[in-house]
Amino acid sequence: METILITGGSGLIGTALCELLSGEGYQVIVLTRSPSSAKRKFRSSISDISFAAWDIKKGTIDEDAFRKADHIVHLAGAGVADKRWSARRKKEIVNSRIKSGELLLQTLRTTAHKVKTIVSSSAIGWYGPDPSIPNLHPFRESDPPDSHFLGETCRLWEESIRPATGLGIRLVILRTGIVFSAKRGAFPEFKKPLRLGLAAILGNGRQVVSWIHIDDICRIYLAAIERTDMQGVYNAVAPEPVSNKMLIQTMARVFRGKNFISLHVPRFAIKIALGEMSVEVLKSATVSCDKLKDTGFDFLYPSLDSALNALNHG
Numbered sequence: 001m002e003t004i005l006i007t008g009g010s011g012l013i014g015t016a017l018c019e020l021l022s023g024e025g026y027q028v029i030v031l032t033r034s035p036s037s038a039k040r041k042f043r044s045s046i047s048d049i050s051f052a053a054w055d056i057k058k059g060t061i062d063e064d065a066f067r068k069a070d071h072i073v074h075l076a077g078a079g080v081a082d083k084r085w086s087a088r089r090k091k092e093i094v095n096s097r098i099k100s101g102e103l104l105l106q107t108l109r110t111t112a113h114k115v116k117t118i119v120s121s122s123a124i125g126w127y128g129p130d131p132s133i134p135n136l137h138p139f140r141e142s143d144p145p146d147s148h149f150l151g152e153t154c155r156l157w158e159e160s161i162r163p164a165t166g167l168g169i170r171l172v173i174l175r176t177g178i179v180f181s182a183k184r185g186a187f188p189e190f191k192k193p194l195r196l197g198l199a200a201i202l203g204n205g206r207q208v209v210s211w212i213h214i215d216d217i218c219r220i221y222l223a224a225i226e227r228t229d230m231q232g233v234y235n236a237v238a239p240e241p242v243s244n245k246m247l248i249q250t251m252a253r254v255f256r257g258k259n260f261i262s263l264h265v266p267r268f269a270i271k272i273a274l275g276e277m278s279v280e281v282l283k284s285a286t287v288s289c290d291k292l293k294d295t296g297f298d299f300l301y302p303s304l305d306s307a308l309n310a311l312n313h314g
């Protein structure tokens, strides 16, 4: 039975991924800043998941756990949309990713290990805004990073882990779209106004959202671990990016039937509410998953309807 060490395994993607990997027969070790609080995020019935500590600021890591790992999944990082982007928060968003990547690399260089694969998260924030809407040339993996905060963060994040290839380790980087999960993240936020019967379209609603269902992103991580022919960067998004207006109105139909009123939240109000982070929700980014599809990956939820229906019944 192979062992997978997961940094940030206590988060939204991590908890779902740990359950999938455990169900597939892997031993899972969650590498966390706090084993006791990470443990509380899991169902007590899952016995194949254990917990190990690291301290990124002090540069320490549980070396016993590290030695057991056949594969590493690297998800750790301060939440991009959890707090307003003050200068301090931006530093934390970047440093939590770079310093954690560097600590993994340093440990790989100095510890006897058997790690064959690293699958690291990145984000579609790598790409700039669509040059036109509709964008007839969705962003592909070879496109350069955007020069703004998220693009620069993703570039530094990917650079911090890339030296693993020089150590003979297969590296897969997943530029992840907006993950739709009923539990947390962007999706429940989009859904909130629907409780009041309001379909709240952001700005003019034309901006394209490149999304992925939580079960599919976890299955992509599994594929990246198991498929030794996968290497390098892949966009992890569903094949059907949609406009914000289409997303919100489809959600309204799925969750409220005909019982809703559409309204536009003006850009200035979003900017006041979110500050610089408003670029996140107002930016249009049409991202291609062709490279992933070429590996033969089969999406469980390729269309928005299929994903929303699953989230409605999940």
Ligand SMILES: NC(=O)c1ccc[n+]([C@@H]2O[C@H](COP(=O)([O-])OP(=O)(O)OC[C@H]3O[C@@H](n4cnc5c(N)ncnc54)[C@H](OP(=O)(O)O)[C@@H]3O)[C@@H](O)[C@H]2O)c1
Residues within 6 Å of the ligand: 007, 008, 009, 010, 011, 012, 013, 014, 031, 032, 033, 034, 038, 056, 075, 076, 077, 078, 079, 080, 092, 096, 100, 121, 122, 123, 124, 176, 177, 178, 179, 180, 185, 186
């Ligand atoms: N969810 C999305 O829509 C989405 C989209 C694109 C990319 N991603 C990326 O995918 C990764 C996983 O996403 P997620 O949604 O599961 O994130 P999440 O729920 O925020 O979890 C991330 C984990 O990282 C660890 N972490 C938080 N702050 C940290 C810090 N300052 N220093 C070091 N570790 C820290 C935490 O684990 P411990 O507290 O146990 O240490 C946390 O559980 C993230 O890097 C995220 O940026 C997510």
